[in-house]
Ligand SMILES: Nc1nc2c(c(=O)[nH]1)N[C@H]1C(S)=C(S)[C@@H](COP(=O)(O)OP(=O)(O)OC[C@H]3O[C@@H](n4cnc5c(=O)[nH]c(N)nc54)[C@H](O)[C@@H]3O)O[C@H]1N2
Ligand SMILES: Nc1nc2c(c(=O)[nH]1)N[C@H]1C(S)=C(S)[C@@H](COP(=O)(O)OP(=O)(O)OC[C@H]3O[C@@H](n4cnc5c(=O)[nH]c(N)nc54)[C@H](O)[C@@H]3O)O[C@H]1N2
């Protein structure tokens with residue numbers, strides 16, 4: 001606690017932004033540069049601004065792009081956007097430069113027999129792909145074709161529409177490598193796919209993993225900084241001290257993959273000491289008695305034995321949460337802790353919601369909130385005809401019945417390729433082959449497929465494995481469909497073209513999918529322009545395209561959020577400590593403890609990973625300015641506890657070999673007290689292997705190379721941290 005208190009004092013002195021900049025979580029202040037630019041802009045002719053949405057991550061923060069003489073000058077956060085609130089993060093500044101990258105794909109490419117690529121025309125690319133898709137479908141049925149994407153506003157509409165028009169339900173997001181298990185756990189207790197903490201009014205918040213200080217969304221960083229300023233109790237449970245520690249009152253180091261033991265220990269104390277919200281439990285939940293029975297043996301002492309958090313700490317946290325309740329909650333987290341990482345991630349997510357239920361914090365001021373999202377109303381059926389529902393269910397949904405319906409398990413699609421059943425893959429805004437599961441298994445699966453098409457802006461590892469690479473223009477060069485944003489208030493945001501296309505042979509998402517659909521014989525579902533569809537969608541919610549294009553973000557009709565116990569959209573209509581669906585999928589019906597799969601053997605260490613403030617997955621690695629920050633500050637290093645390093649004769653900066661059952665790789669070490677002994681922390685975006693990304697290639701190692709290909713039962717997630725490794729010093 002002393003350590004974190006002194007950090008807070010430091011923040012007060014230095015200012016939150018400067019503190020984060022010092023830790024590398026946001027770009028350093030660029031005040032003088034900005035002033036210089038502003039002067040230059042004033043003097044220069046042809047200064048234009050256009051609103052857009054950043055493409056750096058799924059937050060899609062609103063921004064204003066300024067061009068001078070047609071060239072990008074700055075991007076700045078849009079004040080009215082609920083996620084940027086006037087600020088964009090360092091990644092946004094870096095990614096904006098993608099338009100001018102010297103390693104973009106500038107025209108369609110076809111793979112030659114020797115594995116290199118040759119340019120072809122769009123007409124030829126569409127014609128050849130169309131012919132091959134139709135022949136694959138004729139032989140194997142539409143269920144042999146899949147789309148894997150991390151959709152942006154246009155992609156969300158065009159990609160699935162294209163697949164469905166072909167007759168295939170096989171649409172997958174990156175969820176299996178991100179937040180599937182978390183979403184599934186929340187769905188199967190509350191009926192909602194996610195929740196948020198009412199930060200402004202909370203007295204105490206516990207983070208399990210999730211780091212606002214590293215895995216940034218500007219509005220979240222601000223809410224955390226405000227909470228710290230208001231001297232609220234902020235507990236960060238994490239095997240390493242993340243940059244959220246800057247704002248936290250407590251850092252609780254924990255053994256990776258055992259957060260469920262901590263949660264069940266807390267739940268045990270709340271019940272044993274009669275500190276839970278009896279009224280909420282009696283009126284709004286099912287299965288409580290069985291739950292209480294299930295965790296009767298989960299005492300703090302027992303939990304300490306599993307998760308290595310002292311029993312006294314667990315008891316104290318439970319009592320403090322109860323005291324602050326209902327203005328207290330466990331935060332929903334996102335990826336590393338239980339988004340997709342372990343065999344028990346689904347159970348851990350349910351455990352989080354269960355503690356919030358015992359605290360009676362659902363829907364309460366300062367508690368765990370379920371809010372709504374806007375969506376377009378019904379559109380002219382003549383102009384935008386609906387596509388018939390595919391006859392067969394999505395591949396993988398039967399084997400993984402708990403998978404979120406909006407995500408699917410892309411790994412089940414990969415498995416189908418390995419089995420010879422999935423013949424054609426389309427990838428959009430996705431580098432699956434590098435980051436969704438063991439890359440060598442992706443290579444094998446995609447090798448077996450008959451057709452692989454990737455739509456990207458640069459040569460990702462997935463693009464390298466493709467038969468065709470179709471170049472999209474970058475996000476600043478295109479208009480997209482409106483982005484509907486939910487929460488206590490509703491908004492709609494818009495990407496408008498800020499730049500002329502730098503490479504004339506690149507196309508936008510809507511143009512590419514429309515071209516593909518026509519070539520595949522299903523063009524009748526795409527007989528409209530993007531502007532027509534965008535206008536229709538916006539008019540259906542009472543705003544005009546002109547208004548949104550001008551402002552970039554517009555607040556929609558007030559959804560009239562009110563505090564109070566929400567309507568749980570579960571089968572029982574109540575919060576479910578017990579779920580029949582979970583049981584049917586082979587998981588425990590009642591929430592309770594479940595272990596992680598892999599236990600470290602003598603001499604092995606647990607390998608965990610996490611985001612870094614200046615990078616977004618693999619997509620920013622090849623941006624020279626961001627890559628230079630990594631190289632200058634040695635950010636690719638593997639974090640190792642000082643005691644583990646000493647035991648192996650390793651000093652800070654030494655080169656080591658990391659080895660698992662799957663792979664061995666060399667990286668330098670960052671020796672630190674900020675990671676729990678027995679644990680290694682690897683920043684997760686390095687280790688680019690694409691020969692076409694020369695700025696990035698050769699820096700660091702890729703976490704997924706070390707992880708065996710396996711899927712979480714019932715959910716189909718990647719279990720991306722079920723791995724233990726050995727580390728030994730090697731000569732540089
Ligand atoms: N800078 C940056 N920000 C991003 C992104 C990005 O690429 N870069 N991506 C966005 C996306 S897609 C996502 S999904 C989110 C992810 O958001 P987060 O889930 O917050 O991000 P991670 O960095 O994956 O993990 C957060 C923390 O979990 C810790 N952790 C790892 N294993 C465990 C464990 O077993 N238990 C506990 N308690 N903690 C553990 C890590 O040490 C890390 O500090 O970030 C979003 N924001
Ligand atoms: N080891 C490890 N693996 C991880 C993670 C991790 O932390 N560690 N994080 C996981 C998480 S949380 C997630 S969400 C996923 C993210 O995985 P992805 O969503 O696949 O994200 P990226 O790896 O950045 O790949 C995105 C691709 O989109 C391309 N791209 C960028 N802009 C555009 C554009 O405008 N148009 C098109 N068509 N393409 C574009 C980029 O060049 C890149 O090839 O990775 C997961 N995998």
Ligand code: SF4
Pocket residue numbers: 054055056057058059060061083084087088089090091092216217218616
């Ligand atoms: S959090 Fe950063 S990278 Fe993500 S959308 Fe917002 S500004 Fe872009």
Ligand SMILES: [Mo]
Pocket residue numbers: 177178179335
């Ligand atoms: Mo993610």
